[in-house]
Amino acid sequence: MTIALHLVSAVVGDIALDVKAGSVTLDEAWAPYAKSDLTIALPNAATLTALDPRGDARVTISAARSTLSGGAFVAQSSRTFNLSVRSLSIDHNEDTVELTLASDEALLQSYGLISTTPDTSALAHQTSVRSIVNEVLLAKIGASLAAGDADADFTTTTALTNMMTDPATTFITSLQGYAAVNCTVDKADTSWFVAGTHSGNLYNPTTADSYLKLDPNTAALQNGVQAGKTYTLSGWGNVKVKCTGTSQGARERTITIFVTAASLGGTVEYHSAQLPNTVNTPTQVGVTFTVPADATAVIGRAYLGNTIGQVRWNAFLLVEGDGLETDGVTPLAYWDGASAATAFYTYTWTGNANASTSTRTPLVSRDPSALTWQPGDDAWDFIGPVLTQAHLRLFCDEQRVWRLVDNTYSLDGRVTVATGFNAYSASDTISLDAVASDGTPLWCDAVVVKYTWTDSTGAQQTAYDAAAEDSAQKTMLVQYTRPYPGPGAAAYILSRVQGQGRTLDLTAAVDYSATPGMEASATLPGTTDQTGYASSVSWDFSADTMTVGTRGLIDTPPSAWVQLPENETWLDSPVGASWISEVV
Structure with missing residues (x-):
């Protein structure tokens, strides 16, 4: 017979509490992961103030188990729990205080x-x-x-249209315009380009106001822009001959947008940053502008903007919005209908290649x-x-x-519960209908996740994700009032509940080293030994017991390699216990 000594204490700050009863539970399926109910003797007013959950109170519980050996108690296991106070309830009849404590997910x-x-x-x-x-x-x-190391990419995506109809400056058609004003354009300069096979080089300026028109001259609001919306026009430029003559000022070596509206008091210019006035320094520049509701004209130009020099332009991108990737920081890289698909997008022309707008379509809706x-x-x-x-x-x-x-997470060590060793009681349950304390099913073989949210236009949106085993018979519905993050949630939830159809709840002698995520093994009368993982551990300070919840249980005969003694491998298995026939 083992004689054990259990000691439990608790403090708030440096104030000792008189613990009467309580328990602590660690459960990998819970949030918060750690919870405790603690009964203490009614303390003085100052201590009650220190325990007030509105003041970010924290309680540290210390628990230890020792066993009698050689006339003295020898420490076997101990643990401390640093938890926040979530509630406080005074029982004036019993002169006690009930505390509810939790780990920091509660914060x-x-x-x-x-x-x-x-x-x-x-x-x-x-x-x-x-x-x-x-x-x-x-x-x-x-x-x-x-x-x-556990991590994941959560890149968000948006569908976009490049509204330029000849963004790679192929000059195959006249749809885009690309007429040179007060200079000459070489429509086949192969000395540099980003897209297509060549750029458009502006040279031989006759005045400082020299530029390439970026409009097809088909409407007052060029390139399909609409009143009330914001757009960004970007392009790649590269100085071929340094500009050293008379400058057109803020327009030189820029993309410039001219917007005319009465609300603006006439015509307002919007300028991109200037290209470096350094030969062969390719740079992407862009300008963001908003079209007023009363706009009567919107035109765009790519400037040389000097009486001496040459500037090459290529790879234009006109999109609705701020011209940034979804991270809100990175400028959109150039793309058109000929761009190769990426991990996130496919690209296509809406009509003829190099003579129509092009679209960017997300592969994953996020x-x-x-x-x-x-x-x-x-x-x-x-x-x-x-x-x-x-x-x-x-x-x-x-x-x-x-x-x-992630799902590979586990801890070193093993929680062992065995009859005649430390087991007090056990329940072995196989149930299709068992639920956790919050009502969540403990087992299913199909999951549907429903997302409902209000989008940026105020419209209600709904999306679903689903995963199932073959011939599924029980479905769990999980609902989020959040935007759809892309597929995958249902598969993950299903993977988490697999192996939970059968559970062993084991009550045993206290071991404060036991932790969810450790291997667990159970040796009980009338059943094959079971191995799996501990999913929860609860210590009852009043009963001096612990209860271990399990998941992923498998029958484990004596010949299984996991039953081998510590420091022994399957290579050491006795004759007749070949690892080939052992259970893994």
Whole structure:
């Protein structure tokens, strides 16, 4: 018979609490991952103030188990739990206080964005979910992720149209215009180009106001622009002969847009940055402009803008919007209908090649609104759909260490429960209808994820993601009131619940080293030994017991290699226990 000594203490700051009863649970399926219910003797007013959850109170629980050996108690395992106070309830009849404690996911769950405008800062980090979590979320609560490799790209996408009908300056047709004014244009300069096979070189200027028209002269609002919208026109330019004569001022070596409207008081010019006045220094420049509702004319020009010099122009891109990628930082790279497909987009002409507009179509529908944090929304609801789609899990352990992990995450060590060793009781359940404490099904073989949100135009949108096993019989519906982040969430959720149709809930002697993610093994009468993983561990301080939840259980006969003693490999298996026939 083992004689054990259990010691449990708790402090708030440096104030000791008188613990009467309580429990702590770690559960990989929960958020928060760690929760505790603690009963303490009613303390004085100062201690109650220190425990007030409105003051960011934290309680540290220390628990230890020792066993009697050789007339003295020898420490076997211990653990501390640093948790935030979520609620406090005083029982004046019993002179006790009930405390509800939780790990720091609760901080993100209660932190709503305090702003009058949406937070789009996550877009600048969209190539790394790890960076989004660190820089956008955890920074809000003064925390950061522990080192790790689990990460995912969450690049958002948008469909666009290049409204230039001959963007590569092929000059095959006259649809785009490209007429030279106050200079001559070489329509087949092969000395430099970005797109197509040549550029248009402006040379032999007759005045400083020398330029290439970028309009087809088919309408007052050129190139299909519409009143009330914002556009960006960019292009690549390269000085062939340095400009050293009389300058046209702000227009020289720029793309310039002229917008005429009464509301503007006439015609207003919008200029891109100037090309470097250095020979063979190719540069992309662009200009963003808004067309007023009363606009009567919009025209564009690519300037030489000097009485001496030569400038080559090529690769024009006219799009609606600010001309930036969805990260809000990177200028759009040039593309047209001949551009090769990428990991995110395909490209095509809307009509004849080099004589029509062209489109960029996302391969994965993931609107930037999926990374837009709305005022008042809590941080956990914002990041949840992103993590699920990326097949990642974010949790904070009982020591306030934040981790971002994928499905390969596991911990060293093993939780062993065996009759005659440390087992007190066990329940073996196979159920299609079992649910967690929050009502989430513990097993399914099909998942449908429903997203509902309001888009930038105010329209209600709905999208679905789904995944299922063959001949599925039970479907779990998961609903998010967030923009659709692309496919993948349903498959991830399904992978997380697989192996949970059968569960062993094991009550055993306390071991404070046991942790979800460790291997778990159970040896019980009347059933084949089981191995899998611990999914939850709960310590009951009043009963001096722990309860271990499991997942991914498999029958494990004595010949299985996982049953071999520590430091022994399958190469050491006895005759008749060939690894070929062993269970893995």
